[in-house]
Amino acid sequence: xxxxxxxxxxxxxxxxxxxxxxxxxxxxxxxxxxxxxxxxxxxxxxxxxxxxxxxxxxxxxxxxxxxxxxxxxxxxxxxxxxxxxxxxxxxxxxxxxxxxxxxxxxxxxxxxxxxxxxxxxxxxxxxxxxxxxxxxxxxxxxxxxxxxxxxxxxxxxxxxxxxxxxxxxxxxxxxxxxxxxxxxxxxxxxxxxxxxxxxxxxxxxxxxxxxxxxxxxxxxxxxxxxxxxxxxxxxxxxxxxxxxxxxxxxxxxxxxxxxxx
Amino acid sequence: xxxxxxxxxxxxxxxxxxxxxxxxxxxxxxxxxxxxxxxxxxxxxxxxxxxxxxxxxxxxxxxxxxxxxxxxxxxxxxxxxxxxxxxxxxxxxxxxxxxxxxxxxxxxxxxxxxxxxxxxxxxxxxxxxxxxxxxxxxxxxxxxxxxxxxxxxxxxxxxxxxxxxxxxxxxxxxxxxxxxxxxxxxxxxxxxxxxxxxxxxxxxxxxxxxxxxxxxxxxxxxxxxxxxxxxxxxxxxxxxxxxxxxxxxxxxxxxxxxxxxxxxxxxxxxxxxxxxxxxxxxxxx
Amino acid sequence: xxxxxxxxxxxxxxxxxxxxxxxxxxxxxxxxxxxxxxxxxxxxxxxxxxxxxxxxxxxxxxxxxxxxxxxxxxxxxxxxxxxxxxxxxxxxxxxxxxxxxxxxxxxxxxxxxxxxxxxxxxxxxxxxxxxxxxxxxxxxxxxxxxxxxxxxxxxxxxxxxxxxxxxxxxxxxxxxxxxxxxxxxxxxxxxxxxxxxxxxxxxxxxxxxxxxxxxxxxxxxxxxxxxxxxxxxxxxxxxxxxxxxxxxxxxxxxxxxxxxxxxxxxxxxxxxxxxxxxxx
Numbered sequence: 001x002x003x004x005x006x007x008x009x010x011x012x013x014x015x016x017x018x019x020x021x022x023x024x025x026x027x028x029x030x031x032x033x034x035x036x037x038x039x040x041x042x043x044x045x046x047x048x049x050x051x052x053x054x055x056x057x058x059x060x061x062x063x064x065x066x067x068x069x070x071x072x073x074x075x076x077x078x079x080x081x082x083x084x085x086x087x088x089x090x091x092x093x094x095x096x097x098x099x100x101x102x103x104x105x106x107x108x109x110x111x112x113x114x115x116x117x118x119x120x121x122x123x124x125x126x127x128x129x130x131x132x133x134x135x136x137x138x139x140x141x142x143x144x145x146x147x148x149x150x151x152x153x154x155x156x157x158x159x160x161x162x163x164x165x166x167x168x169x170x171x172x173x174x175x176x177x178x179x180x181x182x183x184x185x186x187x188x189x190x191x192x193x194x195x196x197x198x199x200x201x202x203x204x205x206x207x208x209x210x211x212x213x214x215x216x217x218x219x220x221x222x223x224x225x226x227x228x229x230x231x232x233x234x235x236x237x238x239x240x241x242x243x244x245x246x247x248x249x250x251x252x253x254x255x256x257x258x259x260x261x
Numbered sequence: 262x263x264x265x266x267x268x269x270x271x272x273x274x275x276x277x278x279x280x281x282x283x284x285x286x287x288x289x290x291x292x293x294x295x296x297x298x299x300x301x302x303x304x305x306x307x308x309x310x311x312x313x314x315x316x317x318x319x320x321x322x323x324x325x326x327x328x329x330x331x332x333x334x335x336x337x338x339x340x341x342x343x344x345x346x347x348x349x350x351x352x353x354x355x356x357x358x359x360x361x362x363x364x365x366x367x368x369x370x371x372x373x374x375x376x377x378x379x380x381x382x383x384x385x386x387x388x389x390x391x392x393x394x395x396x397x398x399x400x401x402x403x404x405x406x407x408x409x410x411x412x413x414x415x416x417x418x419x420x421x422x423x424x425x426x427x428x429x430x431x432x433x434x435x436x437x438x439x440x441x442x443x444x445x446x447x448x449x450x451x452x453x454x455x456x457x458x459x460x461x462x463x464x465x466x467x468x469x470x471x472x473x474x475x476x477x478x479x480x481x482x483x484x485x486x487x488x489x490x491x492x493x494x495x496x497x498x499x500x501x502x503x504x505x506x507x508x509x510x511x512x513x514x515x516x517x518x519x520x521x522x523x524x525x526x527x528x529x530x531x532x533x534x535x536x537x538x539x540x541x542x543x544x545x546x
Numbered sequence: 547x548x549x550x551x552x553x554x555x556x557x558x559x560x561x562x563x564x565x566x567x568x569x570x571x572x573x574x575x576x577x578x579x580x581x582x583x584x585x586x587x588x589x590x591x592x593x594x595x596x597x598x599x600x601x602x603x604x605x606x607x608x609x610x611x612x613x614x615x616x617x618x619x620x621x622x623x624x625x626x627x628x629x630x631x632x633x634x635x636x637x638x639x640x641x642x643x644x645x646x647x648x649x650x651x652x653x654x655x656x657x658x659x660x661x662x663x664x665x666x667x668x669x670x671x672x673x674x675x676x677x678x679x680x681x682x683x684x685x686x687x688x689x690x691x692x693x694x695x696x697x698x699x700x701x702x703x704x705x706x707x708x709x710x711x712x713x714x715x716x717x718x719x720x721x722x723x724x725x726x727x728x729x730x731x732x733x734x735x736x737x738x739x740x741x742x743x744x745x746x747x748x749x750x751x752x753x754x755x756x757x758x759x760x761x762x763x764x765x766x767x768x769x770x771x772x773x774x775x776x777x778x779x780x781x782x783x784x785x786x787x788x789x790x791x792x793x794x795x796x797x798x799x800x801x802x803x804x805x806x807x808x809x810x811x812x813x814x815x816x817x818x819x820x821x822x823x824x825x826x
Contacts, residue, residue, distance in 0.1 A: 278634040
């Protein structure tokens with residue numbers, strides 16, 4: 001079975017016997033998966049395409065619910081409750097668990113309005129508060145200097161790397177407890193990728209991070225814990241430096257040494 | 262031998278393609294030529310004069326223009342909100358099992374000829390208007406309503422298509438920030454698809470203004486400007502449909518040709534604005 | 547009420563209104579459809595296919611004249627319109643792909659597809675009816691041809707462009723001349739798409755009434771001479787429906803039913819062809 005190390009730190013999330021089945025699929029895409037996510041750490045999920053890592057990530061904020069017919073089983077514990085129950089308030093959940101996507105998703109509005117969007121959804125209308133928090137979020141996302149003179153400009157005028165940092169600013173502006181990154185650099189050039197990676201590491205102190213990546217070097221560079229998934233199962237979860245140097249599962253070793261991919 | 266056939270084939274296709282352009286130009290030229298007599302006789306007053314009296318050879322198009330404008334405006338007022346509602350329903354609310362059948366039915370209804378909408382209007386809607394608002398039921402209001410129902414499927418289908426161009430990942434991003442469906446629709450989908458949505462409305466407007474059969478049945482062809490919407494009225498296409506085959510003098514014909522030209526120019530302009538300003542076709546690279 | 551509760555409330559109201567407008571809109575359309583089917587089936591009988599028009603009140607009238615007239619008008623329109631449209635579309639896709647001329651022709655065709663068809667009737671009146679001195683089937687067919695060409699042209703253009711260029715290159719590499727490549731390879735590859743375009747084009751002109759009103763005009767009896775005024779289902783429907791006679795109105799519904807079913811089946815077949823193509 002899977003090798004999952006004990007995590008002695010507080011946990012942000014706890015996945016228990018989780019199964020996920022897509023609408024119209026016969027078999028679950030994720031099978032009986034259990035996994036702790038350490039609080040204020042970066043957990044990377046790696047594995048070959050189709051292993052279920054993105055599917056798992058998209059379960060944490062239940063974005064799967066946008067498409068009818070998908071089915072969850074088991075539990076994901078967040079703040080002492082199972083978030084997979086039908087009575088879960090998805091709006092509140094998604095404010096607490098933010099997400100960054102594979103491609104930059106600047107909304108068709110100004111830079112300022114993009115960052116303020118989540119706060120406005122929560123009913124924050126006070127101009128000075130909005131301005132203060134937008135500036136802070138942009139500073140935290142290391143993009144303030146580049147955009148401070150053009151906050152009213154259309155966000156789609158920014159470069160890909162800038163847009164992705166804008167999306168991170170937008171996500172952290174509402175002060176989530178968990179941030180989900182779904183291959184956030186797959187559409188970016190190497191320099192922008194480096195910038196995003198630095199940013200992810202800096203955010204660790206204030207938010208728990210789960211990052212899906214198909215780039216093993218990226219996982220090794222940024223994460224504290226790494227989970228290796230294969231065919232819908234978690235094969236191994238360990239401290240990143242240990243998992244990459246001394247993997248305990250044969251499959252993990254074969255994957256990280258490039259025997260399959 | 263082959264190279265000669267090759268040249269003949271290439272040039273034939275080119276000639277025919279070019280012929281399409283010539284044909285359209287020819288339509289404008291012919292309509293203009295036949296309008297000359299009326300243009301000479303009435304000049305600019307053709308579109309400002311409100312008297313259309315074939316018996317005394319006096320032709321003023323204002324009542325028809327007024328009718329076209331008002332009936333189209335009414336139709337747009339009624340159809341736009343419902344079309345948006347249907348488009349939202351189809352792209353964001355309907356269950357997957359409902360989406361395809363309802364969507365396809367709407368597209369098929371857009372293919373039903375307008376003469377059928379007109380006939381339905383005459384037999385089923387005119388009595389309702391008569392009983393509700395008084396009058397004879399044949400009226401500007403009836404025409405506006407039937408016109409709105411006729412353009413509804415087209416409008417709903419293209420609005421839905423425009424809304425569907427919003428990338429899923431962009432919508433998911435807004436949901437991931439805790440947005441409701443309506444938040445996502447008004448903040449993401451509508452701004453993103455704005456050009457396409459406005460373009461499809463203008464295109465529907467361009468079609469509505471030239472629509473003949475849906476309104477001919479229920480408008481009455483009365484050349485009188487009345488602010489009372491329950492009075493019979495006329496529009497440019499309704500006038501053409503009713504009077505072209507019966508015109509009995511050269512000036513009468515010429516006036517009808519001028520009306521046709523006027524209608525063609527107006528709809529050509531509206532459709533061009535929709536197509537080129539809002540719905541620029543994506544060039545195939 | 548918190549802001550989020552308010553948002554949820556507004557969301558629910560809008561979702562309700564959208565669903566309601568969908569129900570209203572679709573309700574109206576279902577109403578029209580059911581009226582059409584009920585009245586149409588009620589009016590259908592064998593007489594409709596075997597008898598020509600008759601004076602009102604003698605219950606003997608049929609639609610044979612209009613059915614045959616319609617068939618002739620549309621068939622001739624397709625006979626002219628399909629080859630012209632396909633060849634013009636071939637030029638756009640295969641010869642002048644991105645040239646200014648091609649782009650202009652595409653733009654103008656797009657506009658003509660939405661332009662008022664009654665104006666085409668006026669144009670044909672001027673160039674055919676007026677010089678000939680009388681209405682005729684030819685005039686009606688010419689008007690329908692003009693309406694059909696841009697539709698066929700644009701679908702052909704689009705469908706030919708979907709044929710992968712590697713297919714053309716492979717044929718050229720074998721030394722085939724261009725016209726053979728187009729006729730034997732490209733047309734074959736785009737067969738289903740072009741056929742769909744033709745079906746939709748025919749469906750579109752089959753429902754046209756306005757351009758026939760003063761070109762082919764009408765005839766209450768069977769006439770197969772294209773030089774004479776000719777009945778069509780659409781104009782017959784218009785004349786019968788606006789007449790005060792109940793038996794004529796009934797025939798009008800029968801015509802409406804037959805025409806709608808014809809047009810709907812063409813549309814459905816057209817979609818099926820494309821679907822089948824996609825699934826391959």
